Amino acid sequence: MRRWVRMTGGLLIWALHFVGIYLISSAADVWSSSEAGSARWIGLAFSMACLLAVIALAVWLGRGRREGSGEEAWERRVGLTGALVAGIGVLWQTAPLAF
C-alpha cells in the first residue's frame, strides 16, 4: 500500500481537495450562501492545507530519489510528476475562491 500511495499520493490529495471545496460550498449553500465570505475563507484554508500536503509529499519523494532500485525510482518519478500536476491542479481550482 505504501508504494501505491507514493505513486498516487499527489493525485489523491488533488481529488480530496476537489471533493472538499465542493462539499464546503454545497454546505454553505444549504446553510447560508455559497458566496458567503466565511465559506470562501474556509475553502481557502482547506486549499492551503492541501497545497502544503502536496509540497510535503513532493519533498519526501524528492529526498529519497537517489535510493532504491530501478522500479522504486520509476515509481518515485511517477509520484513526483503526479505531485507536480496535483499542485498545479489545487492552485488552479482554488482560483474561483479568490474572485
Added chain:
Amino acid sequence: MTSETGFDVDKYDRFPTTEPRPEGELEQLEQAWCGPRSPWEWITATNNNIVGVYYVGAAMLFFVLAGVLALLMRTQLALPLTGFLAQETYNQIFTMHGTVMMFLFAVPAVEALGVLLLPQMLGARDLPFPRLGAYAFWAYLIGGLAFFCSLFFGLAPDGGWFMYPPLTSTTYSPGINADFWLLGIGFIEISAIAGAIEIIVGVLKTRAPGMTLDKLPIFAWAMLIFACMIIIAFPSIILATLLLELERALGWPFFDPLKGGDPMLWQHLFWFFGHPEVYIIFLPAAGAMSTIIPAMARTPLVGHPLVVMAMLATGFISFGVWAHHMFTTGMPQISINYFSAASMAVSVPAGIQVFAWIATMAAGKMRFSTPGLFATGGLVIFVMGGLSGVMVAMVPFDWQAHDSYFIVAHLHYVLIGGMVFPLFAAIYYWLPMSSARPLSERWGRWIFWLMFAGHNITFMPMHLTGLMGMPRRVYTYLPDRGWDLPNLVSTLGAFMFGLAVLLWVVDMVRNYRPFGPREAGNIHGGPGLEWLPSGFYSVRSIPVVKSLYPLWEQKGLAKDVAAGRYFLPGAARGERQTLVTSPLNAEPQYVLRIPRPSAWHVFGAVFTAGFFLILTIQAYAAAVISGVLAVYCIMRWCWFLDAPHARKTTDIGASIRVPNYVSGPSSHGWWAMVIVLIVGGMVCLLAAFSYVFLWSRRPDLWQAPPAVSSLMASVGLLVVAGLCAVVAPRTVRMARAGSVSAAAGLLVLASVAAIAASILEGRAWWATGLRPEASSQGASVYALLSWTGTFAAIGGLMGLYVMLRRLFGRLASERPSTVDLISLFLAFTAAQAIGVILLVRLFPGGGT
C-alpha cells in the same frame, strides 16, 4: 529490489533452463487447453482466446447496428421537413443510437479488447476468472440483443441516452419503453462490472514473473485504471436506474418535486457516471495508442512514466467534471466555477499523452501502414475534439452552445478520435496475433481515408449548424435558416463513413474464413509478450520479464518460451493452470487451477437476463422464477470451486516449488470479493449522498426517526453479525474437531442476525407512519434499507450455501477460502447496515 513476498528473485537467473523438456509435455499442455470439439462446446467455452473474439465481435455488431441507426437519422435530417421517419420513431432511434454506442459498443469493446489481449500480454494462460468473463459476455450479448430488438416492437426508449426525468417519469413516458432502458442498462452495467473485476485481478495478480510496475505494458496500465474507474463510476448509474425504476414502478418520489424529490438528483447521479464514462472509453484506447505508436515507430514510448502518471491523473480528475453537463441548470455559481476549472484542468494529462505520442512519432521512424494511419488519424481528430472541449468548459460559451449541434460535433470528435479510430488501429494491429492472418493493407488504406474524410465531412459542419442555432434532438427543421446545406453535407459524410465500415465488415468476413494459410506472425515487429508464439494455452512457458519491451530487448526470448524453458512449461496432472504473482513485483505466489468449461455460467447468464427482461414487461411471477433459476445456476457454478488438490505444491520450473492453494489477502478470490464490496459500498455511498441531497431540497417535509430503543436492537444485532463474521475465519483454521461446523454455524448466525436487523429496522420506520411513496424522505430511507436488506438476503443465501457445503463435506480447515470470502461479505454487510441505520436515524437529527 526489495522482495514483496519473500521470494528470492535471484532464482530468475535459473531461466531459461537448459535441460531437455520431458517427452509429451507439449502434447499434455495442448490436451489440457484443447479448443471446443462440438458446437455446444463453442458456447460453453471460457478460454479468453474464444470469449475475447466473441466479445469483440458482439461489440462491433452493436457498433454496426448503432451506425445504421445514425444513417437513418442523417437521412431524415438531410433536407428540411423530410417525412422519412416519424417523430416518435426518430426519438426512439436517436435514443437507441446513443445508448447502444455508449453502453453496448464503447465500454464492452474496450473490455473485450482487454479480455482478448491481456492474458497474452501479461504472460498468463488465461484471466483468473474465465467463467465470470464468459458469464459477463453472455449476459451482455443476450441483454443487449433483447434491448436492441425493442426497436422492432416500438418499445424502444425515447427519452434520450441520458433519460432525464421528468421526461422519463410515468407522466410523460407512460409505456414500458423507459423501463427497457432502466432495467436493460442496469443489467448490462452489472456485466461490465463483472468484466472489470476480472481485469483488475488479472492485471494485478497474473503477470509474468519479473513484470514489475515499470515493466507493465502501457495497455495493461490503461486497462487497470479503466477497470478501477468502472468500479467507482458504474455504481452511480446502477443506483440511478434503480431509483428511477422504483419511482416509475412503485411511485417512490425521488425525482418528483411535489413530494420533495428533485430531478437534479438524476443529473448528478447520471453524470457522476456519464462523464467518467468518456474517460473510461478513452483510456484503454489511449493505452492502445501508446502501444501501437511505439511499435509502428520502432522506438520506445517517449516519457513512459509521464504517460502512466497522465493516465492515473485522468482517472482521478475525471470524477471531478460531472457537473459541466449541468452548467445551465442553475447550480450555485461557485460550484459551476469549480467544475469549469476541473474541466479545463483535465486537458493537462490528456495533453501530456498527446505530446508523448507526437514525440514518439518524431523520435522513431513511423510506418504509416493501416494501424499507423488509424493511430495518427485518431490523434488528429481527438485533438480537435479536445480543443472544442476546452471551449465548452468555459461557462459563458457553454451557455451559448449547450444542447446545440456544436455539442454533437464536439462529442463525436472526442469519442470517434479518442476511441473509434484507436480501436480500428488496434484491430488492424492485433488481428494478426488473434486470427493469425492480417487484414488487407490495400483495403485498410481505403477504409481509413473514407472513414477519416467521412468523419470530418459529417461532423465539421455540425460545429457551424450548432453555432447557427440548430438544437440537438430535433427530428426535422424549417427551411431557409441556413441549416440546409451543412445538414446535407453531414449526411453525405455519414454515408461515406458507413461505406468505410461496410468495407471493413467485408474484409473481416474474408479474414475469418475457415480456410487458407494462418501464419502471420509478428508482422508489425511488436515488442510485447502477446507476439510470442501461442495457442489456446497462451504461451508455452511463462517467461521472466526483464524489460518493458521484452521482444526487443530480451534476445532469444521467443525461442526459449516456445521451447518450454521458462515457468509452467507443462500441464501437471492434466490441469489448466496459471501462475499467480504478487501485485507490485510480480513474484510467483501460487499455481491457480483454472476451471474447465461448463454450462452453468451460460445458463446463469440466460436466466439473469431473463429476470431483468421479464421484469420489464411486468410479468413478476415469471421474473421471480427466472431469478431463482439464475441463483441456482450461479450456486452450482460456485459449488465446484475451492475443491481439494491432489498435491500441496507444484514445481513451476527450475526446481522452484510454489503452493497450489492459498487463502486470505494473497488469493485471487479475496481480491475479487473486496472489489465486489467496493462496488456495493459505492452504491451505498451514493445512496447516502442522495438521501442528504434530497433532505437539502425540502427539509420541511422530513419527519422524526423512530425511538432510540429500536436503534439499539438493530445495531446490536448487526454487531453480533459482524463479530460472528470476523470470528468464523479464525475458527475454521483451528483444525480441531468441530471447528469447520462451528465456523459454518457462525456464518449462518451472522446472516440470520443481519436479516433480523433489517426486518427490525424496516418495521421501526413503518411504525412511525413514514411511507416510501409519500415523500422523498420515505423513498430514500426505504431505498437505503432495501439496499442493506438485499445484502442481508444475499448473506442468507450464502449462509445456506455454506451449510450445504458442510453437509456435503466440501468445507475443510485446510481450504478456508469459502469461509473467508463469505465472512468478508457478511462483515461488510453488517458494517454497511450500521452506517446506513446511523445515517437515517441521526441525520438530520430529530426532524423539523
